[in-house]
Amino acid sequence: MNSNNLKEHVDNIPTKSNQISRRQFIKLTATGTIVAGLTQNRLLSATTKRPPNIVFIMADDLGYGHLSCYGQEKFQTPNIDRLAAEGMKFTQYYAGYTVCAPSRSVLMTGLHHGHTPVRSNSGSSSLLESETTVAQVLKKAGYVTGGFGKWGLGLENMPGAPSKKGFDEFYGFYHQVHAHFYYPYWIWHNDQKLMLNGNDHKFDQYVDDVLHEKVMDFIRASAKKRQPFFCYIPSIIPHVELAVPEDSVKPFRGKFPKKTIKDPRPGYIGSDDAYAVYAGMISRLDRNVGEITALLKQLNIDKNTIVFFTSDNGPQSGPWQPLRDFFKGAGPLKGSKASLYEGGIRVPFIARWFGRIEPGSINKHIGCFQDMMPTLAQLAGAKPTQNDGISIVPTLLGKKRRQKKHEYLYWGTAATRAVRMGKWKAVKPGKKNDWELYDLSKDIGETNNLASANPDVMGKMKKYASEAFVPNRKQIGGKWPHISEYVRGERVDKLEKKK
């Protein structure tokens, strides 16, 4: 059934039975062109009986420099690092957009930001019935599908609700604001409210822990089934508010300078030891990743499960800029969340698949979230719906020469735009700003504007930008909820008194 495509790309890799001569082998090995192929072949020699399970973990506002495998020096992320060491680490991978909901819309629909249906963080924007997600494609291909975390593409009573968009089961938050809180007193389970006892007036249940347990339950239950599974984990860590249980903060107490960051949003949690709490939050996420990979191993399904790890956009700025600066959250990149400079959109991206993906490989392929629709569909042996992506399966399997490349990538609104074309990056950072042009092969930090020196390149990229942007369709929804819909206790009581 669904294994046809997978079998095809497995079969196309050179094998020993292709009978290359010893001379050919030595020649090819010397040029380095066949070593990966032979290694892959040995790894891929087992017959693929069914498509792989897919675990897709996406952090929230985790920057390009936040993981130790991407250069973080102030704390370690050993479990995510191990995932990279056992798989492929991408250095030029891009999120769908600079903020949460549109980035998720690109990921789920495979349509780039100039086309994708949800293009801003209004919180209650919704996918329509006619707009298809990758979860629907996988479900149709026979996958069991589960989502755990922040959705952002339709509320419970809208056509974009997860249950109508391909998920057998979804635990978490549909509205952006709901996902702002680490101790909400309830979360969604499909279209039902799941009450979190102890969070009505205290902070008893850290919601990411609750969701993590649901992830583990889903994987355990799915492993017993005959069908493959898709486990989508859009964690809310390390998006602010600044909150994590003390056991994750303790290792960092006293290690960093004490820093107070008050959350300017009334009723939200800030911290008087913000660096320690922030490192603790990312460590919590890393711990969860470690528990997920350990469970896959324990269940003996890790060899037939491909695990992806990424983030939805760059590191938080504004009042939280000290965190970005202290931890160098965007690494060498310019800008933060909400910026179209590299720091807002270039993200960590890791894929691990034992026996298929070359361990410890580092890849410079230029890709973006819209590629996940054709990639996951190909892995599942399914047909993707209309999309702007290019499958990265050839890259994952070490077949570099077969990898098609994007002519360009695009992100933007009517006022702010960005285009990536090969080594070039063009940015129009504001309505009143002129276009800027950077050569990322020499200037990853986007410091030297080459626009006036390269009018032909600039003209081509502006043309791409105008053809890529289609005005947004009419959005439905729009109500911005009061925080008391999601949290209780002192922080809301104080607000009520002020009214």
Ligand SMILES: [Ca+2]
């Ligand atoms: Ca985000």
